[in-house]
Amino acid sequence: MKKVILTKxxxxxxxxxxxxLITGLxxxxxxxxxxxxxxxxxxxxxxxxxxxEGITLSSPIADIKQGYFxxxxxxxxxxxxxxxVSSETKINTFSKAVELILSEQRSAKIHRKTKExxxxxxxxxxxxxxxxxxxxxxxxxHMLEQIAKHSNINLxxxxxxxxxxxxxxxxxxxxxxxxxxxxxxxxxxxxIKRYGFFLPMDEANAKCAIDLSGRNYLNFKCSFKREKVxxxxxxxxxxxxRGLSSGMKANIFLRAKGKNxxxxxxxxxxxxxxxxxxxxRFDERSEGILPSTKGVI
Numbered sequence: 001m002k003k004v005i006l007t008k009x010x011x012x013x014x015x016x017x018x019x020x021l022i023t024g025l026x027x028x029x030x031x032x033x034x035x036x037x038x039x040x041x042x043x044x045x046x047x048x049x050x051x052x053e054g055i056t057l058s059s060p061i062a063d064i065k066q067g068y069f070x071x072x073x074x075x076x077x078x079x080x081x082x083x084x085v086s087s088e089t090k091i092n093t094f095s096k097a098v099e100l101i102l103s104e105q106r107s108a109k110i111h112r113k114t115k116e117x118x119x120x121x122x123x124x125x126x127x128x129x130x131x132x133x134x135x136x137x138x139x140x141x142h143m144l145e146q147i148a149k150h151s152n153i154n155l156x157x158x159x160x161x162x163x164x165x166x167x168x169x170x171x172x173x174x175x176x177x178x179x180x181x182x183x184x185x186x187x188x189x190x191x192i193k194r195y196g197f198f199l200p201m202d203e204a205n206a207k208c209a210i211d212l213s214g215r216n217y218l219n220f221k222c223s224f225k226r227e228k229v230x231x232x233x234x235x236x237x238x239x240x241x242r243g244l245s246s247g248m249k250a251n252i253f254l255r256a257k258g259k260n261x262x263x264x265x266x267x268x269x270x271x272x273x274x275x276x277x278x279x280x281r282f283d284e285r286s287e288g289i290l291p292s293t294k295g296v297i
Contacts, residue, residue: 003067004033004101005080008040010070010094017072017085020095025055027098031105033067034058070097102126106280108184112177116169118160119177125185125280127154135159135174137167139232140240143269144174150273151280167233175240179247186212186248186280194291196279198271204258206267208275211251214297218245222256222264229262237265241272 010018025035037057050057069080076082083097091097106125113119131148133141136159148155157178161170186192189212197209218241224234245252254272256264283291290297 002033003036003080004028004070005036005038005067005077006070006094007038007072009072010085011037011040011043011046014072016087016093019093020098022049022053022055024094024098025050026053027102029055031102033101068101070094106185106187108181110177110181110184112173112180114169114173116162116165117173119173120156120158121174121177121181122156123178123181123185124154125182127152130154132156132158135170136161136163137170137231139230140167140171140174140236143232143266144178146266146269147273147276150270151277153276167231167236168239171232171236172239172243175243176247179244179250182244182248182276188290189297190290191282192291193279193281193283194297196275196277198274198278200267200271200274202258202263202267203260204256204263204267206256206264206271207254208268208271209251209253210272210275210279212248212279212297213251214249215251216245216247216249217251218242219251219253222254222268224261224264226261229265232265234261234265237268241268 010021012018013021028035035055035057040057066079069077069082070085071082072085074084083091083100085091085094085097091100103124103126108123110121111119129149129152131145131154133144133155135141135144135157144155144157147153157174159170159174161173163170192212194212195210199207220238220241222237226234228234241252241254252272254268256268258264258267
């Protein structure tokens with residue numbers, strides 16, 4: 001269990017810095033954070049407000065020595081990550097401090113190194129679609145950027161691969177490592193929707209359905225006329241998604257039809273991104289519930 005300690009000034013409901021205080025505390029409570037106020041003398045009126053929202057501020061718990069420290073003045077607390085709320089920074093309200101904490105709960109860093117590839121991946125599921133992709137394969141970079149953009153994941157992928165041999169190891173290993181990172185970020189999967197699907201229509205028609213089931217399986221069907229699109233071998237599209245399915249332990253169903261191979265591949269990456277975005281979302285009606293009758297996925 002982790003703890004969030006806030007300084008007492010937030011409970012004085014000061015303008016701006018205390019914006020979103022009650023909503024933020026409720027969100028932290030829902031994620032099972034222990035809430036504590038530093039040097040706070042109970043105030044009857046404040047306690048009534050908190051109690052009406054089901055919020056309890058705990059007394060100091062000695063055996064929990066990690067978490068977050070939200071403060072409006074520059075200070076640190078051992079073993080706690082300090083979040084400074086200030087009008088001079090982007091984190092200028094309590095609400096934004098909570099958003100930062102929650103975003104970090106669904107993130108992952110992966111370093112996968114083999115004789116063929118050295119891959120570093122950093123991602124945040126609850127992001128804004130920002131990306132930094134360097135695989136050495138230009139078209140593949142573009143496709144991974146599409147996944148980040150259309151799934152609202154912040155994604156950084158840095159790769160050193162044996163491109164002097166061919167692109168196969170790089171593409172397949174990125175799929176595996178990316179899948180591992182997604183699985184790590186999803187954690188116990190409690191409260192997520194689990195399933196996702198999307199069908200974009202254009203010159204190319206792509207379908208994607210995914211199930212974050214804990215079991216890997218790829219059902220892929222798409223034919224290509226060209227050997228390569230740019231510097232990317234078209235046959236590696238399937239290999240990427242096979243590696244991704246294996247790494248994240250998910251069922252992935254992909255279909256694409258069209259005249260232009262570039263458009264078909266891009267449509268599949270975008271369709272997957274939209275499906276992933278849907279499957280990773282929290283279901284408000286299933287808050288705190290694992291989406292499985294088996295009790296594990």
